[in-house]
Amino acid sequence: MEKIGDLYEAYIKEQMNFPDLAYFYNAIPRTYSDALDHANSRPEIQINAVKMKKLKQILVEYHEKLGLLTSATRKNISKLDGGVVLAGQQATIFGGSGIIGNKISAIVNVSDASKSKGRYLVPVFLINTHDSIQPEITTIHLPNNQSSISKAINLPDAIEGVIANTITSDDYEWMAENLSIIKNIFSEFKSSVSKDKTKLFLEKVEHVISFLRETYRSSSDLGEWVTLIWGIQANILNDWGVVFFPTSHPEIRKLSLDGYIPFLQLRSDYIEEFNKATKKIEDLGYKPTTAAKNGDYSPFFYKCPEDHYRITLSCEEIEDVLYFEGKCPIDKKEHSFSVNKNDIDFSVFSENLYPRLDTNQALLQTIIPTYIRISGPGEINYAAQVIPSTRKLGFQFPLYVKYARMLYNTPWIEALGKDPTLSTYTILTPEFFSILGSLAKARRKSDKLFLVQKSRDLANYVDNKRLEIKEVKDKPTSSIERFKSWQFGMYDEKHQWQEVSWPWFVMAVVTGLTDNIASYRRFYSPDTPIGGIGFINSML
Structure with a gap:
């Protein structure tokens, strides 16, 4: 185990001792139902009524503009002040990876289960476009029929470091060119599809291509494009009211500005507690996600007014005045301003302030009462540093609940898995499908103990296969390397999970658009263990 998130998961799966659990995470539930019980036992989070009214109005108008304001969505917006279950992801071209469908399904699972728990939690999904442009936002990778090496599609002319909300969706020539590439890539896989299903497969591919094209044309920027891709699936095709x-x-962003005030007024206390949490993690033998904070820490980035670069600021405190400064590497201009801790006024530069990773959730807590946050391993690791330090400032953070890692099947994976040379490595064995059958039975019968046992069996089975196959090395065109790439997303040394490596529509061309995220939703139930690994036996 290298990260504290590994201990988080071991506590759930193996009841391993977890020193200072309450300090790092407040609590770690073992099932989604447990998470709701923990959330309901915590104090009510009060939100300023004027802010909440304004926020609801903004969200109604936003969904209405995009054609996503269903009656279920309108109803959920009206209930935001009662409580929220939250997830989010940075906006990525073509809608990002399958992990987004997984997260949306997980928050809907929690929301549905909360109806019988006394405090209804509205499912809210963050479309994050406040990050700076980086390859993870402007590049997707697609599986390659001939090799384990992925085929990449990039957004040209995107300047790294500039805020992602500047990416517009109006390059129709680029879009047409890359939709053609995507179509050709899937056409290469049709040889793995049985002849009686080839026509259906190609129809589903064409449906996905049309969907990507029309959502792009109906949006004005990257954030709207991603919202349409997932909003239509969640709220139009499935009527979930996300x-x-x-x-x-x-x-x-203006509504949440007050969230910075505790970070400024108690800056030294925050730095001290953050570094204390970091030291505790190191003393437990784990590697912190980020380094300890220096004395020049600033709780926000500053957007360059000229080129929208997200500038990292340094801060110097003299008596009760905080002096901020930073330099834009594009236009080389210096930017500086000061804030009096006793009379904080953001009005002059509010448009230019953007949250850091460690302040983002705190700011959200001032405008949406989040009791549960569905998260991945990165967020789980980082939360152990942020929760104690923001607690010092008076913030009540949500419970961090880890979603299940998901794998899925495709006709080309299934066909390749029949290669005799892969018999030792394929996960698609009678033992595997027996575990899946038992898991489905436990879910249908609401047998909690059996569900926990079989969920653990599935996770152990898949993880053992993953670790075993990871060590095998061969040429990229070999069956074993292609199987590693297609089934586990191991197209390079850094990637090892299918739903993170490949874009969401790789599974959707098999399930169809209507059943894409619904396939994830069927995996979850109130008694599903937190974390772990799941499998979607997607079929044409």
């Missing part, structure tokens, strides 16, 4: 939350919306 509230999509545009983090870069200027009016929403």
Whole structure:
């Protein structure tokens, strides 16, 4: 185990001792139902009524503009002040990876289960476009029929470091060119599809291509494009009433500005507690996600007014005045301003302030009462440093609940798995399908103990196969390397999970658009263990 998140998961799966658990995470539930019980036992989070009214109005208008304001969505927006279950992801071209469908399904699972628990939690999904442009946002990778090496699609001319909300969706020539590439890639896989299903497969591919094209044409920027891709699937095709939350919306950012005040007034206390949490993690033998904070820490980034670069600021405190400064590497201009801790006024530069990773959730807590946050391993690791330090400032953070890692099947994976040379490595064995059958039975019968046992069996089975196959090395065109790439997303040394490596529509061309995220939703139930590994036996 290298990260504290490994201990988080071991506590759930193996009841391993976890020193200072309450300090790092407040609590770690073992099932989604447990998470709701923990959330309901915590104090009510009060939100300023004027802010909440304004936020609801903004979100109604946003969903209405995009054609996503269903009656279920409108109803959920009206209930935001009662409580929220939250997840989010940075906006990525073509809608990002399958992990987004997984997270949306997980928050809907929690929301549905909360109806019988006394405090209804609205499912809210953050579309994060306040991050700076980086390859993870402007590049997707697609599986390659001939090799384990992925085929990449990039957004040209995107300047790294500039805020992602500047990416517009109006390059129709680029879009047409890359949709053609995507179509050709899937056409190469049709040889793995049985002849009686080939026509259906190609129809589903064409449906996905049309969907990507029309959502792009109906949006004005990257954030809207991603919102349409997932909003249509969640709220139009499935009527789940998910509230999509545009983090870069200027009016929403204004509403949350007061969240910076404790970070400024108690800056030294925050730095001290953050570094204390970091030291505790190191003393337990784990590697912190980020380094300890220096004395020049600033709780926000500053957007360059000229080129929208996200500038990292340094801060110097003299008596009760905080002096901020930073330099834009594009236009080389110096930017500086000061804030009096006793009379904080953001009005002059509010448009230019953007949250850091460690301040983002705290700011959200001032405008949406989040009791549960569905998270991945990165967020789980980082939360152990942020929760104690923000607690010092008076913030009540949500419970961090880890979603299940998901794998899925495709016709080309299934066909390749029949190669005799892969018999030792394929996960698609009678033992595997027996575990899946038992898991489905436990879910249908609401047999909690059996569900926990079989969930653990599935996770152990898949993880053992993953670790075993990871060590095998061969040429990229070999069956074993292609299987590693297609089934586990191991197209390079850094990637090892299918749903993170490949874009969401790789599974959707098999399930169809209507059943894409619904396939994830069927995996979850109130008694599903936190974390672990799941499998979607997607079929044409």
